[in-house]
Amino acid sequence: MAVNEKERELVQQRELPFPRELVWKAMTDPEHVNQWWGPDGFRNEGVSMDFRVGGAWTFEMVGPDGTRYPNRSVFKEITPPSRLVFDIGDGQRMLFEATVTLQETGSGTLITLRQLYPSRESRDDMVDKYGALEGGKQHLAKLEAYVKSNLINNLIL
DSSP, X not given: OOOOGXXXXXXXXXXXXXXXXXXXXXXXXXXXXXXXXXXXXXXXXXXXXXXXXXXXXXXXXXXXXXXXXXXXXXXXXEETTTEEEEEEEOSSSEEEEXXXXXXEETTEEEEEEEEEOSSHHHHHHHHHHHOHHHHHHHHHHHHHHHIIIIIXXXXXX
């Protein structure tokens, strides 16, 4: 019996008070995305990003305690400046499909992050063992802080 997608997904949203094109740039330009990507206290090392459909983004996310988490994403859809779809894995297996949508609002940009896992159990494991819900909130807060402090004053599009 097929599992309903709703049972396999994790969705988070945050509205940022910035133009959609600026948020897109912060999320897709390697110069910027690797400055803020990840939960609080994490940093990225060994970054390589081939930003095109079929291209890969690889790096090691290093936790506050020094634990290294290999990451390998493959871009499946790139629709500037509104939609990005990519598989996220650890180099050995695909963990989930991520879909990012950027929707213009009257006061900025609504970001929707959707993670679709292979099973309800794998989603629950990521939430329970790895704090995916809190990590996602921190991730979006870091994006907002980065755009505010590094891009909004320059308005480099």
